[in-house]
Amino acid sequence: MNIDLLRRLCETPGVPGHEERVRDLILAETEGLFDEVSTDPMGSLLCRRKGKGKDPLKVMLLCHMDEIGFLVSHVSDKGFIFVQSVGGFDPRNLFSRRVLVCGASGDFKGVMNAAGPGVHISSPEDRKKVPEPHEFMIDIGLGAKAKDVVAVGDMVVMDEPFIEIGDKVVSKALDNRVACWLGIEAIRSLGKTRTDAEIHVAFTVQEEVGLRGARTASFAIRPDIGIGIDTTLACDTPGVPDQDRTTVQGEGFGLHVRDSSFIADKPLVAEFEALAKKKKIPFQRTMLRSGGQDGAAAQQAATGARAIGIVVGTRYIHTVTEMIHKTDLEAARDILAAYLRQA
Numbered sequence: 001m002n003i004d005l006l007r008r009l010c011e012t013p014g015v016p017g018h019e020e021r022v023r024d025l026i027l028a029e030t031e032g033l034f035d036e037v038s039t040d041p042m043g044s045l046l047c048r049r050k051g052k053g054k055d056p057l058k059v060m061l062l063c064h065m066d067e068i069g070f071l072v073s074h075v076s077d078k079g080f081i082f083v084q085s086v087g088g089f090d091p092r093n094l095f096s097r098r099v100l101v102c103g104a105s106g107d108f109k110g111v112m113n114a115a116g117p118g119v120h121i122s123s124p125e126d127r128k129k130v131p132e133p134h135e136f137m138i139d140i141g142l143g144a145k146a147k148d149v150v151a152v153g154d155m156v157v158m159d160e161p162f163i164e165i166g167d168k169v170v171s172k173a174l175d176n177r178v179a180c181w182l183g184i185e186a187i188r189s190l191g192k193t194r195t196d197a198e199i200h201v202a203f204t205v206q207e208e209v210g211l212r213g214a215r216t217a218s219f220a221i222r223p224d225i226g227i228g229i230d231t232t233l234a235c236d237t238p239g240v241p242d243q244d245r246t247t248v249q250g251e252g253f254g255l256h257v258r259d260s261s262f263i264a265d266k267p268l269v270a271e272f273e274a275l276a277k278k279k280k281i282p283f284q285r286t287m288l289r290s291g292g293q294d295g296a297a298a299q300q301a302a303t304g305a306r307a308i309g310i311v312v313g314t315r316y317i318h319t320v321t322e323m324i325h326k327t328d329l330e331a332a333r334d335i336l337a338a339y340l341r342q343a
Contacts, residue, residue: 015155057198067175098111179231222302
């Protein structure tokens, strides 16, 4: 299992609209795997592997490159940096975090804290307040000189290492570098096999702010089958009722049948389920009451496509401690490779 690739993907910064570093990594990693590679006007990386015959089925894997993060909105005269979030943060997870501010002149390590009095001089009421993301500040230790190296619009990401603990991996940005890993490794596992289907892998931009790159990529490709690859919740932890856990870690990939953005194609769900059982690949059906993923964009593009989601259950999602089970990731890779071989 190529853990080093997943580590490099997760530790490479790339928030919505600033995915170029992740794209460059994927370009280098996928050299020779595809027949055609191009970057569309929005910045999505579109990779095509030719199929047999004159009019092959078009199968599209959608893997978004962006992670939740921030864009600089203001730098004060004293060098304190304020941001706006791009993607959904729970502000309770933003206190006392290490961050990386990525400017044109380089990357600068910093710390994020709530603006206002510290614990020793704050009132009990102050300590009960949870600020919104734009009320936090970042200090990169340069004082007024910060204005010389940081500009409005610069990218800010959480700065935490990728680690392995037990049978799990923990990192920021597993949502959705997991999908980037799967898009690469599923194709790599095909080797030189030429499938009947024409395979498109779209490494898309700006999913976390509304499936934007997936929409334009899907209109360009017009797939017959759209497979949205993503993380999903694994709330198999204390304090969460069984009916809300979504997935259980270690029980296989998620066969995603519904969220607020789409309802999966029933025959396609049945096909994946039968294939998983035949190949003895562990899986679990998944649904979300809210949220969306790139498969919805493929389903609704142009005249439409049959669509499904293949997902990996993730604990503590949208934090710096996102956690997945290695065997669930392997199961997702294996079902994708098995489906592509026979598509």
